[in-house]
Amino acid sequence: MNPKLTSELVGMMAADQTALHKLFDSGELPTDAYHPEMKALHEKHAARLKAIIQDHGWPGISLVGKEGARAAWLIAQHSVSDTDFMAACVSLLEAAVAAGDAEGWQLAFLQDRVLTFEGKPQLYGTQFDVDDEGWPVSFPIQDATGVNQRRVALGLNTLEERLAEMIERERLRRANIESTPPD
Numbered sequence: 001m002n003p004k005l006t007s008e009l010v011g012m013m014a015a016d017q018t019a020l021h022k023l024f025d026s027g028e029l030p031t032d033a034y035h036p037e038m039k040a041l042h043e044k045h046a047a048r049l050k051a052i053i054q055d056h057g058w059p060g061i062s063l064v065g066k067e068g069a070r071a072a073w074l075i076a077q078h079s080v081s082d083t084d085f086m087a088a089c090v091s092l093l094e095a096a097v098a099a100g101d102a103e104g105w106q107l108a109f110l111q112d113r114v115l116t117f118e119g120k121p122q123l124y125g126t127q128f129d130v131d132d133e134g135w136p137v138s139f140p141i142q143d144a145t146g147v148n149q150r151r152v153a154l155g156l157n158t159l160e161e162r163l164a165e166m167i168e169r170e171r172l173r174r175a176n177i178e179s180t181p182p183d
C-alpha cells in the first residue's frame with residue numbers, strides 16, 4: 001500500500017465531487033456545454049493520473065486500497081477531454097479486474113462510457129440518457145439479451161433493477177421539488 005498516493009487520489013475525487021455539487025447547487029449545472037470549471041479540474045486530474053500510471057501502473061486495490069482505486073476510476077471516468085486516455089484506462093482496468101486488483105463495476109462503467117462516446121452500443125447498460133419527459137433511458141446496448149449476464153458477472157444488479165432505481169430517484173426528486181415551497 002502507498003498511503004500518500006491513496007490520500008492524493010481520494011483528495012482529487014473529493015475535489016471533483018465538491019466542485020460538481022457546488023455547480024449543481026448554484027444552478028450552473030446541468031448544462032449542454034462542458035462547464036469550464038469542471039473541464040479544467042478534470043484535465044488537471046487526468047494529467048496527474050497519467051503520471052501516476054506511468055510511475056506505478058494502474059492504481060489498483062493492492063497499491064491504493066479500495067477507496068483509492070475507486071478514486072482512480074472516477075478520475076478516468078471524468079477524463080472526457082481525452083477519450084484516448086479513457087480507452088487506455090479500460091485496458092488497464094481489464095487487467096486489474098482479471099487480477100482481482102479492481103472491482104468489476106468500474107470496468108463496466110468506464111468501458112460503456114468509452115463506447116457511447118465513440119457512438120457504439122454499450123456492453124453493460126451503465127450509461128443513460130433522458131427521454132423527452134426527463135425520465136432515464138439506456139443508451140443502445142450490444143447484445144441486449146445477454147446484458148444482465150454481463151452485468152452480474154461484474155458485480156452489478158440487473159438492468160431492470162438499475163432502471164427502476166433511477167426512475168424511483170427521479171420520481172422522488174420531482175416529488176421533492178413539487179413539495180418545496182418557493183422562497
